[in-house]
Amino acid sequence: MKRAIYLFMSAFVFFSCSSQEQVTNKEVVENYSNIVYANYQDVHTHAIALRKVIISFLENPTESGFAKSKEAWILARKSYGQSEAFRFYGGPIDGENGPEGQINAWPLDEAYIDYVAAENTNVNIINSPEKFPEITTAFIASMNEKGSETNVSSGYHAIEFLLWGQDLSDGPGPVNGRI
Known part of the structure; x- marks a missing residue:
């Protein structure tokens, strides 16, 4: 069984790496930029949703609203946590005047x-x-x-x-x- 897995993985790596297609630096940077931008869009969308849910809860405090506030926090925090991979380079969040x-x-x-x-x-x-x-x-x-x-x-x-x-x-x- 180990041998079959090893042979399969070896073939997979060999054939996936043998492509003649070249990826340019520009394509890498564009792809990275798209990923970062999409994540920041999620962060913004989830933060706005969290704000709305909490305001609604404060205006009408119920157990359901409290639970929804916690759920919204978890979703917003998850997307923000993903954005932390893009920090520490003077970007918009943790730059000198950033809101980190x-x-x-x-x-x-x-x-x-x-x-x-x-x-x-x-x-x-x-x-x-x-x-x-x-x-x-x-x-x-x-x-x-x-x-x-x-x-x-x-x-x-x-x-x-x-x-x-x-x-x-x-x-x-x-x-x-x-x-």
Whole structure:
């Protein structure tokens, strides 16, 4: 059986690599560009859908809306996660003026946003209405990484915390179906 698999794989590799067709650098770059562009389109589409679902949930909080918000987050995060393969070259997301820090900053100090099990204090953004009477989009953006890179107030990880709560699991890996 091993021999049959080996012979099959050898023939497959030989015949697939023996083509006389040449691929140009231009074709490679165009293909890569198309893949990147399609992924960023998915990221944008899923982020807009996530925003709509969460706004709908906030306007009419129901268990169904909460579940839909989690599902929309998972879909949006998956497509964004795929786009991370195209980072670290000064592109539109992580360039000098790019929005990476507002979208995907990590690690997240959960206590910066809301209460957590290990903390006895409720001094954070949500539990400080006297200090932060109005939580707006501009306010959330302005508080992101203020004073520390772990003071994350915006992006996928902040939304994840607000949807699923504090991660109290032991060890690495996804919890509650999250990525």
